[in-house]
Amino acid sequence: MENKSKRCSHCGVKLDENTIGFFAEGTNFYKIYLDGEFLGYEYDESDEIGERGFYCRDCGADLSLSEEEVKEILKEV
Numbered sequence: 001m002e003n004k005s006k007r008c009s010h011c012g013v014k015l016d017e018n019t020i021g022f023f024a025e026g027t028n029f030y031k032i033y034l035d036g037e038f039l040g041y042e043y044d045e046s047d048e049i050g051e052r053g054f055y056c057r058d059c060g061a062d063l064s065l066s067e068e069e070v071k072e073i074l075k076e077v
Helices: 067-076
Strands: 020-035 038-056
Touching: 020 067
Parallel strands: none
Antiparallel strands: 020 038
């Protein structure tokens, strides 16, 4: 992948380690407790289910890139 200026197809920002993010849909589980008059939540664990992939941190668009493509982009920076 010899394209040193790979850009987001939605907003045009140059893709690098600062503009590529990763998302994973899932469920977070919390322990609950009573804190005075308020119900408190303490993170317990998560279960990754559903979609996952890379997105543009500038505009939020799905980048539709594979892990290998992202590695190549990051090597070029």
